[in-house]
Amino acid sequence: MESILNNRPELAAEINKVAEVAGYLWQKGWAERNGGNITINITEYVDDEIKAMPAISEVKPIGATLPYLKGCYFYCKGTNKRMRDLARQPMANGSVIRILDDCASYVIIADEPVNPTSELPSHLSVHNNLISKGSNYKASLHTHPIELVALTHNKKFMEKDYASNLLWSMIPETKAFCPRGLGMVPYKLPSSVELAEATINELDDYDVVMWEKHGVFAVDTDIMAAFDQVDVLNKSALIYIAAKNMGFEPDGMSQEQMKEMSVAFHLPK
Numbered sequence: 001m002e003s004i005l006n007n008r009p010e011l012a013a014e015i016n017k018v019a020e021v022a023g024y025l026w027q028k029g030w031a032e033r034n035g036g037n038i039t040i041n042i043t044e045y046v047d048d049e050i051k052a053m054p055a056i057s058e059v060k061p062i063g064a065t066l067p068y069l070k071g072c073y074f075y076c077k078g079t080n081k082r083m084r085d086l087a088r089q090p091m092a093n094g095s096v097i098r099i100l101d102d103c104a105s106y107v108i109i110a111d112e113p114v115n116p117t118s119e120l121p122s123h124l125s126v127h128n129n130l131i132s133k134g135s136n137y138k139a140s141l142h143t144h145p146i147e148l149v150a151l152t153h154n155k156k157f158m159e160k161d162y163a164s165n166l167l168w169s170m171i172p173e174t175k176a177f178c179p180r181g182l183g184m185v186p187y188k189l190p191s192s193v194e195l196a197e198a199t200i201n202e203l204d205d206y207d208v209v210m211w212e213k214h215g216v217f218a219v220d221t222d223i224m225a226a227f228d229q230v231d232v233l234n235k236s237a238l239i240y241i242a243a244k245n246m247g248f249e250p251d252g253m254s255q256e257q258m259k260e261m262s263v264a265f266h267l268p269k
């Protein structure tokens with residue numbers, strides 16, 4: 001079958017990573033039905049042939065004007081598509097879009113006219129913000145990790161940096177591999193521009209942010225690294241819950257032990 005991935009091994013490798021992560025999300029129980037979405041900035045892999053590819057959809061509004069995205073290309077999970085299906089067939093459950101010169105609309109160019117995720121305003125606003133800051137992050141992930149979402153049903157865990165410090169203190173690796181911690185976005189309607197704006201604000205200080213009573217949004221250089229940050233945080237949440245289930249409040253690492261980690265690993269916080 002004709003695919004944009006044919007004879008483009010670097011682009012195919014990125015999309016294969018998306019498929020691999022989609023499988024992990026399903027296996028972890030974080031991707032019920034169509035839950036979660038992924039977008040990847042693939043502009044660096046775009047050649048003249050891709051630039052010349054015609055639109056296979058009508059022009060669609062993003063819902064925001066995003067000046068840094070002019071002429072950019074993204075792979076996007078399709079709305080209402082299942083991660084477990086995307087794991088086997090990434091190009092039947094997602095598509096490649098081109099941002100048009102008005103920076104406020106896009107067209108689908110490959111492989112099939114699969115409509116992008118309903119969370120596109122958040123994903124594209126985040127990519128716009130990343131480019132504006134000169135970031136090398138290319139991947140954004142939204143998923144529904146059970147234990148992290150459960151924490152947000154208690155106001156205490158929504159307080160700034162409370163959950164970050166608690167989760168960092170459960171096991172040393174969490175601070176090492178999610179060094180900027182976990183930001184908090186109070187509940188907003190899924191797919192709304194308000195949710196997108198609150199997300200970009202929080203991502204100035206964090207790589208992973210919680211959407212209260214909904215899920216997480218994470219960014220990193222590639223999708224595997226974004227997944228890893230969520231995975232280490234959720235592992236810490238599981239350790240916390242396991243201790244609570246054994247009937248005690250876990251001690252957590254001390255502030256001195258966490259400080260020692262930051263110095264040894266040259267961590268920002």
Ligand code: 13P
Pocket residue numbers: 034035036037077078079080081116117118119142190191
């Ligand atoms: P989509 O199927 O539109 O990607 O939505 C899934 C989701 O998790 C919305 O928050």
Ligand code: ZN
Pocket residue numbers: 035036142143144190214215
């Ligand atoms: Zn969601």
